[in-house]
Amino acid sequence: MFKAAINAELLKDAIASLAVIVDEVRFKIKPEGISVKAVDPANVAMGIFELGSSAFEEYSADECEIGIDLNKITDLLGIADRNDTVRMELDEGSNKLLIDVGGLSYTLSLLDPSTIRAEPRVPQLELPAKVVLNGADLRRAVKAAEKISDHMLMGVSGDTFYMEAKGDTDQVRLEMGRDQLIDLKAGEACSLFSLDYLTDIVKPTNKVNEVTLSLGRDFPILIDFEIANGAGRISYLLAPRIESD
């Protein structure tokens, strides 16, 4: 059993944060909320998604797992007004999700969860440095780096967080000191990341006040922020690239 109602804009944003990683996902539904863990097809980026029941206007659920094509949901939500309420109900017999938005009733066939890549194990990482910054600052640095290169260095040096991209001839660097950051835990950290992935991942951060980055030396980065006004959370784990120079 699963029956829920949620604001359309809020669901759209939550789905968008997942869709940057994968197209088809297993939603793990529990009485306390919905969670997803997924890796991208190339095994470079992982998304860990949690949306608590308090994000919903109505929510009642037994434990179950459903398979969703995120593109279809995104498409359907494109019709909704931002203040519409989206009502969902699982029809277990037919394996369909009934979705009602502003008078329109959708009957969405679900995917068989067993055909979707299994939930990955989240590695336990010791990431010594932590940086909390405004999402718009992060996005701006990534956009600037894209103009120059296809990868970007991120690190902490003393009390300064930095992002740097080098092209064949040009270079861009952003440095933020402790006073420009929301929080900083100093630690040895410097890793190189693919901008292909970073660009997608930071897209939803533009409206986010606090994004937490956890970093190490040639280690994955953990990019982490609240969604749904604090009722949910998305974390991305992105593998580093090996520096070739």
Next chain:
Amino acid sequence: MFKAAINAELLKDAIASLAVIVDEVRFKIKPEGISVKAVDPANVAMGIFELGSSAFEEYSADECEIGIDLNKITDLLGIADRNDTVRMELDEGSNKLLIDVGGLSYTLSLLDPSTIRAEPRVPQLELPAKVVLNGADLRRAVKAAEKISDHMLMGVSGDTFYMEAKGDTDQVRLEMGRDQLIDLKAGEACSLFSLDYLTDIVKPTNKVNEVTLSLGRDFPILIDFEIANGAGRISYLLAPRIESD
């Protein structure tokens, strides 16, 4: 003789409602206004257009017929500001239309009406059901249906008007009861229509308060609404598709 002046925005909207059916049309000009009847090249959709002289700021005309390339007019009106006045005068000797918009004088060669498909005969149909609804509701249902399928069922069942589209696995349905509609004349009606055509036809309805649909059982649909603040009217007649299941 034909000489007229009209608000640019109003003319743009009127032309746009015709352009969804055909590119080249015969304008029938009379002292009381302008009318067009045209079918699309595939004989699936017909447009019946009327723009009374009261839609114009100035209007004086003898009976005549001119051939117009709607794409050219649309292009030229693209330069106009929405509050500009468009002045038109027919130069019968040279078969040109002189158009003046905000100081720019266009000389537009007219098409020979005899090279344009003749005005079609409008079939007399007995369409038992009639639905009056808000144009934005109609457009929204058609946009939702497009996500799912390339055709759409429209019908009346008891006191309910419904639109439904079925894809290979998914389905969308909008039901509107008598109290959600502006008016309803119940009657047996259920026909299937191509979304290729419906999408174009409902595009101009977004700003229209009242759209009248006349429906029957496997019969054409008549989609009908006012243009030019009531000084004109456009009706579309769209042939049904045969249901294949």
Next chain:
Amino acid sequence: MFKAAINAELLKDAIASLAVIVDEVRFKIKPEGISVKAVDPANVAMGIFELGSSAFEEYSADECEIGIDLNKITDLLGIADRNDTVRMELDEGSNKLLIDVGGLSYTLSLLDPSTIRAEPRVPQLELPAKVVLNGADLRRAVKAAEKISDHMLMGVSGDTFYMEAKGDTDQVRLEMGRDQLIDLKAGEACSLFSLDYLTDIVKPTNKVNEVTLSLGRDFPILIDFEIANGAGRISYLLAPRIESD
């Protein structure tokens, strides 16, 4: 030595006015400001650009010449907010320009000026007619002409300035009398210009109050207006086309 700070929007607009002519330019830097003279690869249009030191928030420079790829600068400025200050400093040793925008530090490799086409000689022309008009009027006429043809006649006849484009069947003409113009110096003038070039050149004039056109009979046109709130000036010299009819 070259060190300067300038409003991002102002620099963006100034660069855009140059970029319609060429991609790579030699900036001539002097204590009193920056100047550029460049011709397009086909030798049809010339741009003469001047940006005085008063356009800058800070400015100090010795005489020097640097080679710039305008596309790169445009790209970088795309990240800036309109009220950001852009700080630039020349690093002569490495032949790089250090650019700082809102905390982001770019290191931009400069081009070797000797690899860029030398500054052209500006021909001394006797252009008998002069027209001063609003930039938006000019742009509107050019946009209308594009719908009809790929070249455009511009001239002065008595006290009237006119622009005219003829297509195979259609024609558009704008006439502006002395009272609709900001200023007019009558003189024999009528020349034909390629709309490919005019379209680009008039793009920046949309926000410009006064554009001065200097014209002759089958002569180049000089299109001239202030940039940077009067602290700079851009002039375009466009060669005429030979009328083929």
